[in-house]
Amino acid sequence: MNLFGMQLDLFGNNADAPQEPAKPKVPASVSQNGLVHFKYNTQLKKSIRCKGGVLFGHPEVILPAYMKDPEFAPARELAAEWAEHAVRRKTAKNKAIIKDLVSRFWTLVEQILADRGDESLSSKGRLPPIKPQGKYHNLNDVLAAINSTYFEDKLTCRITWSNRVGGLSFHSVRQDPVTGEEFHLISISRGYDAANCPEYAVAGVVYHECLHIAIPVEVKNGRRIVHGRNFRRRERQYIYYDEWIQWHNHVLPQNIRKMRRHAEL
Ligand SMILES: [Zn+2]
Structure with a gap:
């Protein structure tokens, strides 16, 4: 799916005029096709969640509050696509799609953060949990x-x-x-x-x-x-x-x- 192509179609902009980049006003509460609703949570930072069957069987996505900003619109579209798959049956094929969407989503989020000069979310240098007790050996x-x-x-x-x-x-x-x-x-x-x-x-x-x-x-x-x-x-x-x-x-x-x-x- 070409997110930007879809934006152009939806908002009637001329795709042949790249000198005027399309900057449609995207409401932060819903996906562009109007089917997936977004909610925001200030507790979240590096995770997203979804709830199935909220709007005529379509999911609702709970995103970190900072993703409400307009520059995160393309990331929200990926999150919506992810949620549509995440609420379906977990076949091997669907699982692979979900994994791919999640990874593309976070790559895009990192890119948007970097573009605004914000700090990266990556956990480099952070202390991993120390778990010496295993299932068989301590x-x-x-x-x-x-x-x-x-x-x-x-x-x-x-x-x-x-x-x-x-x-x-x-x-x-x-x-x-x-x-x-x-x-x-x-x-x-x-x-x-x-x-x-x-x-x-x-x-x-x-x-x-x-x-x-x-x-x-x-x-x-x-x-x-x-x-x-x-x-x-x-x-x-x-x-x-x-x-x-x-x-x-x-x-x-x-x-x-x-x-x-x-x-x-
Ligand atoms: Zn060694």
Whole structure:
């Protein structure tokens, strides 16, 4: 659907006169076809909601209050289109359309905000929720055991199950929003929080990420050495190293594939 084309038709502007850009007065309370109603909520910032069957079976969309401004008109049209799909049966095809519309909607919102010189909504730098308790493993317990066995309890860091679907475990430095203090955060792939994952495998990946804190990245001739010789030597000191690597290479990829299909682990 060409949103701007539709605007031109509806408001009788001449599409052949691009030197006079069409700036129709769009009411902020309804979509251009008049079928989807918009409501605004000051509590919302980065989410939109919809209610089905409000006007002759058409949905109502609840948008963040800042989207009432006229420059958000094209974004509201996408939201209306999204809501029409979101209230329908969730077939695989419909789900794909919904996902695409949501992503186009937020891309457009970011663009409109950037065009007005407003701050981006992106959550870069914000602290992710820290959730060490998984379904099968508690990462705080694993970390405590590794810390006392291999690091004389000297490592200070926090640990969480990762939110990323990609399946990688990683380590990052974060800032506590309250105290402003920096701390190390280890994020472990959810692929390890599985019924088929033995304790030695979780401990193996936690140990690996702990080593990244103990052995910082080395820069040699302009190259970053992340897993250098010393790192690999220390890594092999883990008592179940072979068993963990075996599990990591053979079972973890299967678990990640299951996660992508949203299957139980
Ligand atoms: Zn690593």
